[in-house]
Each structure stands twice: as C-alpha cells, then as structure tokens.
Amino acid sequence: MxxxxxxxxxxxxxxxxxxxxxxxxxxxxxxxxxxxxxxxxxxxxxxxxxxxxxxxxxxxxxxxxxxxxxxxxxxxxxxxxxxxxxxxxxxxxxxxxxxxxxxxxxxxxxxxxxxxxxxxxxxxxxxxxxxxxxxxxxxxxxxxxxxxxxxxxxxxxxxxxxxxxxxxxxxxxxxxxxxxxxxxxxxxxxxxxxxxxxxxxxxxxxxxxxxxxxxxxxxxxxxxxxxxWSPQPAASGMNVTPPGQHIALARDAAFSFIYPHMLEAWRAAGAEISTFSPLADEAPDASADVCWLPGGYPELHAGTIAASARFRSGLRAFADTRPVHGECGGYMVLGTALTDADGIRHEMTGLLGLETSFAKRRMHLGYRLAALAAPMPGHQVGARLRGHEFHYSTIIAQPDTPLAVVHDATGAVIAETGSRRGLATGTFFHLIAEDR
Missing domain, CATH: 3.40.50.300 (P-loop containing nucleotide triphosphate hydrolases)
Structure with a gap:
C-alpha cells in the first residue's frame, strides 16, 4: 500500500x-x-x-x-x-x-x-x-x-x-x-x-x-x-476532448509549456501526437488535422523563429485548411510581431493580428475561466474552460475577433480575451480542464 x-x-x-x-x-x-x-x-x-x-x-x-x-x-x-x-x-x-x-x-x-x-x-x-x-x-x-x-x-x-x-x-x-x-x-x-x-x-x-x-x-x-493510502477508484476520468485525431505539436525549448495530463488525456482518447521543432525550422506534419503551439520561451528565441522560413511558411499553409491553436507563447508566435527584451521587433507568423512586447515587461499571473465566444480546436462555442496564465508580455495590439470572455478567479473580466482569425485561434492561458 x-x-x-x-x-x-x-x-x-x-x-x-x-x-x-x-x-x-x-x-x-x-x-x-x-x-x-x-x-x-x-x-x-x-x-x-x-x-x-x-x-x-x-x-x-x-x-x-x-x-x-x-x-x-x-x-x-x-x-x-x-x-x-x-x-x-x-x-x-x-x-x-x-x-x-x-x-x-x-x-x-x-x-x-x-x-x-x-x-x-x-x-x-x-x-x-x-x-x-x-x-x-x-x-x-x-x-x-x-x-x-x-x-x-x-x-x-x-x-x-x-x-x-x-x-x-x-x-x-x-x-x-x-x-x-x-x-x-x-x-x-x-x-x-x-x-x-x-x-x-x-x-x-x-x-x-x-x-x-x-x-x-x-x-x-x-x-x-x-x-x-488506499486509492479509491475514480468515478470517471478526464473530461477532455482532443483537438483533433492527429495533432501536430510544437515541441522544443521555445514551445514546452503544456500540462502533461492534457497530453495523456488526448492520447487516452485515441489521438495521435507528432512533434516538430520550430527552432529547427520544421513545419507541422502535413498529415495532421490540427496544429497546437504550446507556451514556452519564444521571447528568448524570437530571432531564430523569425528566421525559420520553412516553419513559418509551412504553418501558414497548414492554417489555410486546418485549425491551428496557440497557448501563451504559442499565441504570441501566431501573431504579427514580438518585440524582445532588448527592444528588437521580430516578425512572427502573422496568422493573427496580435503584437506583443517584452521591452516593458509586466507580469500577468492567475487562474482564468473562459467562456468561448467562438470555437477552438476540441471545444465548441459556450464551452467553459479553466486554465492558468503566467507571462510578462505586454499587448501592443489584439485586433482580431475575441475568442472568449475571460474572467480571473475573482470574477473580474480581463483584457486577454484570446483571438480568432480564420482557422487560427490563440489564448494567453494554458488549458487545464473543461467544466463538466
């Protein structure tokens, strides 16, 4: 025992x-x-x-x-x-x-x-x-x-x-x-x-x-x-719908923040996950039906990402026909530009209009409850998603259709609504669970 x-x-x-x-x-x-x-x-x-x-x-x-x-x-x-x-x-x-x-x-x-x-x-x-x-x-x-x-x-x-x-x-x-x-x-x-x-x-x-x-x-x-401790059998498992049957997942030093239980739940539900490295200038698997860019440290690798032509063009081509979603750092990379801590502006993938800056850092930290105003991979309009936000980026522009109405743990509405344009979506929070 x-x-x-x-x-x-x-x-x-x-x-x-x-x-x-x-x-x-x-x-x-x-x-x-x-x-x-x-x-x-x-x-x-x-x-x-x-x-x-x-x-x-x-x-x-x-x-x-x-x-x-x-x-x-x-x-x-x-x-x-x-x-x-x-x-x-x-x-x-x-x-x-x-x-x-x-x-x-x-x-x-x-x-x-x-x-x-x-x-x-x-x-x-x-x-x-x-x-x-x-x-x-x-x-x-x-x-x-x-x-x-x-x-x-x-x-x-x-x-x-x-x-x-x-x-x-x-x-x-x-x-x-x-x-x-x-x-x-x-x-x-x-x-x-x-x-x-x-x-x-x-x-x-x-x-x-x-x-x-x-x-x-x-x-x-x-x-x-x-x-x-004698564990009691759980009445049910994770309430998670995979974003797709075959998920192309960005995975390297710039894209590493995703909750392990989410990946396990996707696999348990029958999804296949294939990884690729934007820092190695790799594009998502062309046979995948959805692409997911987790958070991480894009601000430390912004120059490399901006110079990764194969990754950027491959992701844009993927997004012409299939959904692409980014969380936090992944969301920033889906945007038009990211300014690093030295004040240098780097062009990102341009799938969304979001522009962020680390030149004037301000911490954003806390739980988030989002009610989706538009669908995102794995979740329909009206879904209530629980997650956590932690980053130091400042929003310069967030011009696209808001993805959700987002509240903090006290119930206050926050400005980091996420975005949707075409088949691309993004959030500043990292998904933990969906309300049952």
Missing amino acids: PAGLVISAPASGVGKTTLTLALARAWRNRGLNVQCFKSGPDYIDPAFHAAATGRASVNVDSWAMDRGTIAHLVGRGTDADVVLAEGSMGLFDGVAARGVSGTGATADIAEMLGWPVLLVIDPSRQAQTAAAIAAGLRDYRAGVRLAGVVLNRVASPRHEDVVRRALNDAGIAVFGALPRHAEISLPKRHLGLVQAEEQAEIGKLIDEAARFVAEHVDLDAVLRSAAS
Whole structure:
C-alpha cells in the first residue's frame, strides 16, 4: 500500500522543490518506487519530478479540477511505494473565490487525499518564531494534519539547536536540518526554474541533493510519518476532448509549456501526437488535422523563429485548411510581431493580428475561466474552460475577433480575451480542464 505525503511550506522560495526531488531520488536509490505530483498550476516542476523518479508527474489542482479528475490523476500512484505531492506557494495560499473543488491551495489536496504535510521551514533571521509559524500552520485548518518539519538553510549548529528546542516544545517533530548548500540550488529565470530538459547536469544535481538530504534528514522517520493510502477508484476520468485525431505539436525549448495530463488525456482518447521543432525550422506534419503551439520561451528565441522560413511558411499553409491553436507563447508566435527584451521587433507568423512586447515587461499571473465566444480546436462555442496564465508580455495590439470572455478567479473580466482569425485561434492561458 503506498504511503502519501505532501511537501509544503509557509511561502514560496523556501526549498519545497529541492526537498521533494531529494527525497524522491534518495528513496528511489533505496529501491522504492516513488510517484510525484504537483499541487497547483506550475507546469515546470513535473518535469523535475520525472527526472528524479523515472515516472511521469502531473498537476492536480483544486480550483480547476473536480474531485473525480483529481482521483483519476492521483490513481497513477497505486503501484508506487511512496507518493509525494509538492505544494505551491504557502500551505494555505489559494485564490479568494472557491473554484471547482477548492481555492487551489495545497491544503485542499492534503485534506482531500488525507495525506499529512511535511513542512519545509527556513528559519533565516529568526529562531523560536519558526516554531510559532509551524504551530500556526498545524492548527489553522482542522482537516490538515502536520507530519513534521525539515529545517532549511540553518545558519549554525547553535541556531539549529535553538529552533529544534522550540519546535519540540510545541510538539512538532523535526526530521532534519539542512545547512546552506549552494551546489544544490536550482537555476531560475523570469518564469520560474530553468526547465529540467534544458539542464544537462540535472541528474547530477538531483543526486547531490539526495546525498545531502540523506546526510541531514532522517529518511526513515519521514517515511513512517506518511499516511498509508488506499486509492479509491475514480468515478470517471478526464473530461477532455482532443483537438483533433492527429495533432501536430510544437515541441522544443521555445514551445514546452503544456500540462502533461492534457497530453495523456488526448492520447487516452485515441489521438495521435507528432512533434516538430520550430527552432529547427520544421513545419507541422502535413498529415495532421490540427496544429497546437504550446507556451514556452519564444521571447528568448524570437530571432531564430523569425528566421525559420520553412516553419513559418509551412504553418501558414497548414492554417489555410486546418485549425491551428496557440497557448501563451504559442499565441504570441501566431501573431504579427514580438518585440524582445532588448527592444528588437521580430516578425512572427502573422496568422493573427496580435503584437506583443517584452521591452516593458509586466507580469500577468492567475487562474482564468473562459467562456468561448467562438470555437477552438476540441471545444465548441459556450464551452467553459479553466486554465492558468503566467507571462510578462505586454499587448501592443489584439485586433482580431475575441475568442472568449475571460474572467480571473475573482470574477473580474480581463483584457486577454484570446483571438480568432480564420482557422487560427490563440489564448494567453494554458488549458487545464473543461467544466463538466
């Protein structure tokens, strides 16, 4: 029977991902099968999980997904020895308005699955207050159980001792304390961590993290704190209609942000997926009946995309007779032009009138609920789609027919409506699920 555990923290940037990867690899090195999940909409972390465990990881999200979908996705952990759900932000951080089955908070997943929470606490610039924070998180919500704490970035043995004593006095187990260790720091950029597939040394970094954590954390005690978990059969699977029977999917360093569960659901529904690389100047498969351009980092590769004549002409020819859809970065590439961070304007494919700029960056971040005003591949007019938007681009022009009426999680209408022109469509949000 698998043992389930949620890895969370009081805030972002405390070390959740590093600890999750280290525990997963350390237990895998001991011969255990480890399955990871990501609570919330972060689409970068699952690839790191896969690198650490050798098993595909997916997102589970209480704002966008119903309980049946979450149960279906988590069911992949049935044959594992240990199942880890890495949280996002702080343990109770979500949106103000409830979504399908919660607010998107990690605590929702912990309570829903009945798994205890392992807290990562960074006591930098504090001592006993770290225990007060941990105790507050333990007592904040009755349905959420605390397994214990791993301290991260402790300054000295004396610092560790003071914090441990305070946590012990509060009745909170301390499984270990990690000194600062720059060698296991994961590199970052403007949308979060540099992607796992872009890091040639990711395996060595995870191995070093596993060695370091095994040296300072009682792995056996952490494992004993996890909950024995007997997954309940899901009443239904994913409610996903593939955008086509044969999908040409852009896939390279510029087009990599698509939720793994979406690809799995497409394949499970019988769709064939063939990938191509715009950065290698490849065109979509001519035998496909739809083309999908995910998000990613087109702003870092705008010059290469602009110079990829075969890709651009092939995509335009494809769009003459078949649907093409772009999400976020893919949407920008379907537009007329993209101005990079240096202020250089690059011509894109011109299938849509959208023009964007990174010269004056402004963060757009949050859940999105879209009611389609026009069809897009796989979804008809009136469909209600749930997704997540995260980018720094500024809209210079968005002249085409709006694709949807889009609201944020509070119900406020936002300007990033998406666009439709001919058979080309695009959205700034990444699709997570359709309302049943």
